Amino acid sequence: MDECKNSKIVNPIEFLPLTLTDNVMKPDDSSLLLLKIADKSKFEDSITYIYAGNEPGAVYRPITVYKEKNANAYLVAGRYVGVTETDLKYKPLTEEERRLVIEKLGPGKVVRFLSNTSE
Numbered sequence: 001m002d003e004c005k006n007s008k009i010v011n012p013i014e015f016l017p018l019t020l021t022d023n024v025m026k027p028d029d030s031s032l033l034l035l036k037i038a039d040k041s042k043f044e045d046s047i048t049y050i051y052a053g054n055e056p057g058a059v060y061r062p063i064t065v066y067k068e069k070n071a072n073a074y075l076v077a078g079r080y081v082g083v084t085e086t087d088l089k090y091k092p093l094t095e096e097e098r099r100l101v102i103e104k105l106g107p108g109k110v111v112r113f114l115s116n117t118s119e
Contacts, residue, residue: 033078033114034087044069052100063093063101073110076101090114 049062064077076098078090093101093113102111 029089031092032081033090033092033116035075035077035090035114036087037083038086040066040088042069043067043075048074050101050104052097052104063097064090065101065105071110072108073112074105075112075114077114 043066046067048065048067050065051059051062053061061079064080066075066077067073068075076093077088078092080088081091082089098113105111
């Protein structure tokens with residue numbers, strides 16, 4: 001009982017309500033490149049993956065390359081990051097990665113890089 005006499009009354013901890021907006025939890029997709037899923041019909045069914053980069057994790061982030069049907073032309077999409085109902089999302093490549101992709105695809109090929117600008 002002596003313990004009760006010597007104990008102090010402690011105020012309960014107050015918790016502040018945490019309000020999150022949609023922007024806090026969503027990544028910034030403004031720099032991502034989009035490929036319409038419907039446009040995939042222009043390309044062959046098989047997809048090429050190129051591994052470029054010196055860092056150890058590069059092997060887990062391949063670069064996606066689509067070959068156009070009946071052509072010796074390629075569309076380099078970038079590094080896949082996700083999908084929506086209508087689009088595939090890709091991270092754009094650095095200039096060094098672009099150079100490596102062109103080098104690995106070999107000479108005599110038409111190589112285009114995915115962009116969000118209308119062509």
